[in-house]
Amino acid sequence: MHEMSLAENMLQIIEDAARKQGFTRVKTVWLEIGQLACVEQESLRFGFDVVTRGSIAEQARLEIIETAGQGRCEKCEQNFPLAALYEACPECGSYDVKVTSGDGMRVKELEVE
Amino acid sequence: MCTTCGCGTGQTLINGKPLHKAHRHSGPMHFRAREVDADVQGVSASRIVKLEQDLLAKNNGYAEANRSYLSAHGIFALNLVSSPGSGKTTLLVKTIAALNGSLPLAVIEGDQQTDNDAARIRAAGAPAIQINTGKGCHLDAQMVGQAMRQLGLQDDSLLLIENVGNLVCPASFDLGEAHKVVILSVTEGEDKPLKYPDMFRAAEVMLLNKCDLLPHLEFDADLAIEYARRINHKLQVIRISATSGAGMPEWLEWIKDGCRNAVAAKQHVA
Numbered sequence: 001m002h003e004m005s006l007a008e009n010m011l012q013i014i015e016d017a018a019r020k021q022g023f024t025r026v027k028t029v030w031l032e033i034g035q036l037a038c039v040e041q042e043s044l045r046f047g048f049d050v051v052t053r054g055s056i057a058e059q060a061r062l063e064i065i066e067t068a069g070q071g072r073c074e075k076c077e078q079n080f081p082l083a084a085l086y087e088a089c090p091e092c093g094s095y096d097v098k099v100t101s102g103d104g105m106r107v108k109e110l111e112v113e
Numbered sequence: 114m115c116t117t118c119g120c121g122t123g124q125t126l127i128n129g130k131p132l133h134k135a136h137r138h139s140g141p142m143h144f145r146a147r148e149v150d151a152d153v154q155g156v157s158a159s160r161i162v163k164l165e166q167d168l169l170a171k172n173n174g175y176a177e178a179n180r181s182y183l184s185a186h187g188i189f190a191l192n193l194v195s196s197p198g199s200g201k202t203t204l205l206v207k208t209i210a211a212l213n214g215s216l217p218l219a220v221i222e223g224d225q226q227t228d229n230d231a232a233r234i235r236a237a238g239a240p241a242i243q244i245n246t247g248k249g250c251h252l253d254a255q256m257v258g259q260a261m262r263q264l265g266l267q268d269d270s271l272l273l274i275e276n277v278g279n280l281v282c283p284a285s286f287d288l289g290e291a292h293k294v295v296i297l298s299v300t301e302g303e304d305k306p307l308k309y310p311d312m313f314r315a316a317e318v319m320l321l322n323k324c325d326l327l328p329h330l331e332f333d334a335d336l337a338i339e340y341a342r343r344i345n346h347k348l349q350v351i352r353i354s355a356t357s358g359a360g361m362p363e364w365l366e367w368i369k370d371g372c373r374n375a376v377a378a379k380q381h382v383a
Contacts, residue, residue: 001250001282002250002251002281002282002285002286005249005251005253005286006168006169006285009168009169009170009171009172010168012171013164013166013168013170017162017164021162023160023162027159031168038281038284038285038311039285074346084310085310085311085314085344086306086307086310086340086343086344088343094346095342095343095344095346096346096347097346099314104167105167105168105169106164106165106166106167106168107164107165107166107168108163108164108165109161109162109163109164109165110161110162110164111159111160111161111162112159112160112161112162113158113159113160
């Protein structure tokens with residue numbers, strides 16, 4: 001379950017920001033997760049709750065913003081929504097598809113005190 | 114396991130010794146936060162802080178440092194990933210035997226527990242270091258960087274990294290390798306690439322292993338390859354059997370090509 005590592009990374013990003021920007025409590029975390037990212041959201045929520053215990057982000061609300069997957073066909077150059085990595089180009093049927101967005105995981109912003 | 118958070122970080126061992134990794138749960142931050150909380154009780158001054166930071170940025174930073182070191186020293190590094198039981202270690206042992214000292218190489222072995230695999234590699238005649246991830250399900254770039262330093266890699270050599278047997282988690286963690294090589298064995302299902310697409314997307318090469326067993330199975334090798342290429346159109350495939358030796362020449366030639374290119378790229382940079 002690599003979600004625990006991802007949750008730890010999230011906390012580290014938050015703590016680094018706290019040090020630089022001088023806040024002492026985190027109330028909300030907005031996390032952007034692409035539809036095609038290799039992560040299980042419920043496991044990530046569990047991991048976040050566990051790793052933030054006793055930290056400045058204890059009991060912070062985790063708001064997950066899901067972004068849609070987008071693909072580009074390398075053959076016919078069509079851009080299209082991509083719901084899964086095994087989908088073909090809806091125009092020409094080619095599997096030569098490049099993921100152009102929706103595969104990332106980013107801490108977007110925090111509500112802090 | 115770390116008793117603060119339940120993560121596996123505290124259990125990572127390299128050749129049986131703890132990985133030197135800052136473990137943030139013991140940092141002063143927790144205490145400071147509570148003190149300040151008490152001071153500002155009753156005052157609510159929320160603000161929004163914009164971050165836009167990638168969750169994998171830290172790992173990717175370590176991976177880039179590994180990659181720079183490897184390319185500056187002409188070292189061709191491969192990250193071997195698969196489900197448990199696909200035959201990774203046997204394939205490595207046979208690869209080491211077949212290379213027969215023709216190029217210097219070293220192995221980093223990743224497993225949750227035991228140093229059995231590193232012992233198998235050493236018995237095959239190659240230097241090996243074992244990373245035990247404890248409860249961790251994948252190698253990360255920081256662990257691999259430390260193992261690289263402990264191994265003392267030779268210039269112009271081959272580094273084989275056998276990841277923890279897991280077809281999901283290692284896909285997300287760049288180690289600084291030149292290529293991920295995914296191993297699928299014919300005793301698994303043909304549709305594994307569709308079920309676990311991230312790994313097949315992250316890899317540049319797929320070794321279809323245990324091909325000597327095909328006559329005894331109903332596994333459709335062409336279909337498995339077609340599925341893998343739906344995920345990754347450019348995936349290079351080598352049908353191989355570590356046991357019978359079928360496909361080994363093609364695999365060895367691909368490795369030697371990679372090593373030659375790594376050395377040439379180093380000279381080009383210099």
